Amino acid sequence: MTTTETIIEVRGLGKSFGSLVAVDDVSFTIRRGEILGIAGPNGAGKTTLFNLITRNPFGPDRGEVVFDGHRIDRLKPHRIMRLGLARTFQKETSFAKLTVEQNIRLGGVYGAGLRGAALQAAIEATLEMLELAPLRNELAGSLPVFQTKHLMIASAMVARPRLLLLDEPASGLNSIEQADLQRLILRLRDSGTSILLIEHILPLLFGVSERVMVMDFGKKLTEGPPSEIARDPQVIEAYLGGKAMENLHAT
Ligand SMILES: Nc1ncnc2c1ncn2[C@@H]1O[C@H](COP(=O)(O)OP(=O)(O)OP(=O)(O)O)[C@@H](O)[C@H]1O
Incomplete structure (x- = not known):
């Protein structure tokens, strides 16, 4: 609101x-x-x-x-x-050879300094919100464009900006x-x-x-x-x- x-x-x-x-x-x-x-x-x-x-x-x-x-x-x-304060970029910024979950994890660690249980909870919530849970073990480089966009947003959102x-x-x-x-x-x-x-x-x-x-x-x-x-x-x-x-x- x-x-x-x-x-x-x-x-x-x-x-x-x-x-x-x-x-x-x-x-x-x-x-x-x-x-x-x-x-x-x-x-x-x-x-x-x-x-x-x-x-x-x-x-x-x-x-x-x-x-x-x-x-x-x-x-x-x-x-x-x-x-x-988080941002996304126009160009693809995910790590192609890491999985969806690993990419989001990096966002949580680097963007918010999260660790341990708090990090995992943030990852799970972000996977759900961005509808990426079924794709968590897929390599980022193998995703279609729509899911790639979701992953870029997920990597920013995991820090709960x-x-x-x-x-x-x-x-x-x-x-x-x-x-x-x-x-x-x-x-x-x-x-x-x-x-x-x-x-x-x-x-x-x-x-x-x-x-x-x-x-x-x-x-x-x-x-x-x-x-x-x-x-x-x-x-x-x-x-x-x-x-x-x-x-x-x-x-
Ligand atoms: N690092 C840079 N060095 C030199 N010029 C730059 C640099 N970054 C942006 N510019 C110039 O600044 C101006 C604004 O560019 P910017 O990318 O911010 O526009 P934009 O509104 O985002 O355009 P688009 O909709 O195409 O993304 C352009 O003339 C661009 O060439």
């Missing part, structure tokens, strides 16, 4: 690569229990924003991030994770799998994890997010409820493209 309490506050975050300003003075907050969506064209700075918040693999040049009462913008990535950053989790999924993923994201939120979600598949993004922030050229262009963002003419024409929004309205 969304509360008025803030789980993360990002203030004036910025990052440059030479003369390119990849993230330019971006500020936003997420409330506890909320799903905030991020939309924007390729190269808008969405993934770089995730990198800056998690400091993985690099932190910001400018700005502040306060997560659950802690300033985290100068902490090491593993310290940020241990405070309860209070905030989860999901980077394009629906890429490569068919429409039935996308609908399944949509339900899963809502389940994760209902289990107490706030979510920041980057997604190009707009029906999914607009379907799960309480608010959507639109980025372009590194800047935050606008932010609001999906129903308002979907009608915003400058978002439609300039940034999401008329076709993308036609598809959205058709759903």
Whole structure:
């Protein structure tokens, strides 16, 4: 359930690569229990924003991030994770030659410092929640794309994060799998994890997010409820493209 309490506050975050300003003075907050969506064209700075918040693999040049009462913008990535902030990556990050369970175990050890019975209990709960229990002994490298996505999310969720950053989790999924993923994201939120979600598949993004922030050229262009963002003419024409929004309205 969304509360008025803030789980993360990002203030004036910025990052440059030479003369390119990849993230330019971006500020936003997420409330506890909320799903905030991020939309924007390729190269808008969405993934770089995730990198800056998690400091993985690099932190910001400018700005502040306060997560659950802690300033985290100068902490090491593993310290940020241990405070309860986890992320997934666009690219496949599982260890192909380890089993599903072994991959999740690594997430619990590295992400949350879990050991012994607490670790095993977290693994079992995560296998159930992500519907991976029947596949626990399969090699990660042998999984179809849908289960691979689940495993990436499981490896983050085993640490029981209070905030989860999901980077394009629906890429490569068919429409039935996308609908399944949509339900899963809502389940994760209902289990107490706030979510920041980057997604190009707009029906999914607009379907799960309480608010959507639109980025372009590194800047935050606008932010609001999906129903308002979907009608915003400058978002439609300039940034999401008329076709993308036609598809959205058709759903
Ligand atoms: N390590 C880096 N070195 C140099 N430039 C980078 C680096 N990382 C990102 N960029 C540049 O920063 C800009 C923003 O990239 P970013 O990957 O954050 O965009 P994005 O919105 O996530 O795009 P996509 O939707 O394609 O994933 C791009 O111009 C990209 O080329």
